[in-house]
Amino acid sequence: MTPASVRYLKALCVGGVAILVAIACGNPTPQSSNLASNQTLTFPILADFGTLDPAVSDAETDQEIQQNMFDGLVKFDNNLNVVPDIAASMPTVSSDGKTYTFKLRTDVTFSNGDKVTSKDVLYSWNRSAAMQGAYATNLSAIEGYDKVSKNTASGAALEALLEKNDPSVTLTGLTAPDASTVMVKLANPAGWFLPAIALSGSTGEIVDVNAVKQDFDNWWTNPATAIGTGPFKMTSRVPKQSVDFAAVSNWWGSPKPTLTKVHLDVSVTDPSTAITKYEQGGYDVYGYGGYSNMPVADIKRIQATSNESSQLLLQPKVRSYWVSFNMVHDAKRTAAGPFLLANGQSAHDLRMAFALAVDKAKLVTVVCQDIVCTQATGGLIVKGLTGYLGDGQDPLAKFDAAQAKTLLKSADPDGTKTKGLTYTYDPENSLNKPTAEFLQSQWHDNLGVDVAIQPVSHSQFIKGRLKGQYVLSRDGWQADYNHPQDWYDNLWGHVVGCPDSGCSTGYDTKAYDDLLDKADTESGDQANADYKALAQMLINDVVYIPLYYSKGAFLFKPYVKGAGTNNFSDFHWNEIQILSH
Known part of the structure; x- marks a missing residue:
């Protein structure tokens, strides 16, 4: 795994770590009566996306964004336990610890309205295993992974193999008895399997087969095909300049987004420059998007003299x-x-x-x-x-x-x-x-x-x-x-x-x-x-x-409610509100 990747330089919400700022992992956000009319959140990201494809992404910024666009069968709650997400309940597990049976929720849709079925789960996981991205080994407990991991096909050739369920790219331990049931058979019991597939921004997340087929490798770059089940969808992208996301209307999950838009500034690549722009009112948040490694000199200046000292959070x-x-x-x-x-x-x-x-x-x-x-x-x-x-x-x-x-x-x-x-x-x-x-x-x-x-x-x-x-x-x-x-x-x-x-x-x-x-x-x-x-x-x-x-070091404007972070860098936009200011 490359240390540039999140596997070396980032992690997401998982169990056992105290949350120091209340946000993340699906904790309901009460609606405030003092909301600003403009519900747009603006912050910088350190670098443009490498990819937003769950099958191959591994950079901190990319996965931070993905957790707002995609979902998996399970996730982590605000007490950092594995809980159902797209799944209707926790899976039943066979007595030998090798077979997991998931029942899917029947109300989950992609942002384009396509209904999520077990076919999407099988396609997504087979595709992730075959593409062998940095997090493919999160699926390595599943029977047949060793064979699929040897796949060398890519692009249109791989898509053709997946389309016909070719054995070379099909996890034998992954089956769908019906449209709302997914059965997963492991090669051996694995106590780490559920935490691994609960990792957001990664290979356990589900993509829309119909959207991916439009452009197998680059579907995520086009707002028209960057389709997921999450509360936000991409609406525009200017490479190395900006990316915009909009809340998904009638989103199936909870809490429903209050923000209507999230604007990411990709044009600033220097932390001190970004901090100055935050102090001048250009951003609502600093520290998201890979910027949490704030220079020590800036931290000391803010602590000692800046009006923003009360807005600074240092987070293990x-x-x-x-x-x-x-x-x-x-x-x-x-x-x-x-x-x-x-x-x-x-x-x-x-x-x-x-x-x-x-x-x-x-x-x-x-x-x-x-x-x-x-x-x-x-x-x-x-x-x-x-x-x-x-x-x-x-x-x-x-x-x-x-x-x-x-x-x-x-x-x-x-x-x-x-x-x-x-x-x-x-x-x-x-x-x-x-x-x-x-x-x-x-x-x-x-x-x-x-x-x-x-x-x-x-x-x-x-x-x-x-x-x-x-x-x-x-x-x-x-x-x-x-x-x-x-x-x-x-x-x-x-x-x-x-x-x-x-x-x-x-x-x-x-x-x-x-x-x-x-x-x-x-x-x-x-x-x-x-x-x-x-x-x-x-x-x-x-x-x-x-x-x-x-x-990590973060700055949050006092009018940004529900924003914050925890040890695992969970930044869930659907829990954030902009108060009148």
Whole structure:
């Protein structure tokens, strides 16, 4: 999964995290009697859409918009539980945990009036599995996925295969006994299946087969065919300039939209410029559309002097950052380096030395200025999510320069192993460069090791890291849904389509894979215990250096009612109202 994607840099509403601002996930919005006559919400988005096609989208901005255009069978409520959406009720599940039967609501329509049937569900999920976008593995528990994932057809050729239900692009575990029933048979029990398909802006969402057939790859670009079941529909789009959405009249869901229009400004690409325009009254909201990484300087200015200080919200995210070691050297992974898993105790001690040599608490102060991040002390899974180890429970988060020096001296007495090392990062995120500089100084001051730092453009960086081209590199993940499988499969598991089992690091052991397979078929306490054991394996093998958990920053005009955010970046327009002002 590309870290540019939401799988690395974003997540949506899922269980287990406290909501700090009341919005999102379908919570009814009481109608205000003091509404403005103009119910238009305006805000900037950081970049134009890559795609709004649920089968292949993976960028934060794209998926944020999609959750207002499309729905899935299930979703997350305001208590962050999986609840029915297009489905009339929660599915019945067979005693062996492998067959899920969904009954669909009979009143759901697409924005063009087409009625939603089980045929649309089968088409949407088969199409998503065959197109193999970044989130296709959310459907990987379904029987027949392995076969469909090998599809190489695209465009009109793939559409033709889907049209005739060709076996090569048909999930055998997906059937429709009638127009309002969908049966899903899993290859094995999977406790993470429902959270995965509840992820909004992703492969579990349903598209209109009649609309998609108009232009298989580009249907979403045209307001006439950008058809979904959500409360808003696209009405106009000027690439790199603006996009407009209108509320769907007689929308089947709840709460009904109060806003009549949402205007997205795509022309501003600089955060500080967008903040200035917000302060001048040009926007109603700042922080949506990929803008939540507000520059620290702007935050401090607003907190200290701006009239907008009361409109500022700092919100913890479900995103972690850490340092990855390259741990495998083979034909696919070319970086080699001194941290290889195959080099045994010596390499282990070097990894631990580099971890203990970093004062992570100081990093939060120096890099984040104690504002936009907090120290990661409870493992890679952030606080509030299932799988969080607890405050201070990750020994890799400790700082011990003396012990670091002792380990280094034992593992590399003459300094040859750690000579000429480079830490590679992508500079697009404003925190990545100062983090790299801080790490460089820490390893120099506390280990006496000189590590070069190398910025690489984001797209090149991601490709290079997945190919094992970097000995030390920036790494990060933001949860997709509240299940440890989202982390342990997607980052180090063998089920994902990475060049190696370990994606960024190459880390892979039989013990890890075997326990992961077991955990993925379980649910409840037993699964959680096994995922916790997987976390301990990563700690024991010093697979990462934990750095920080990130925060987002938002600005909301006081007349915008119902707007806000939570840890999972849920921005549901149908819950927002513009008050008189």
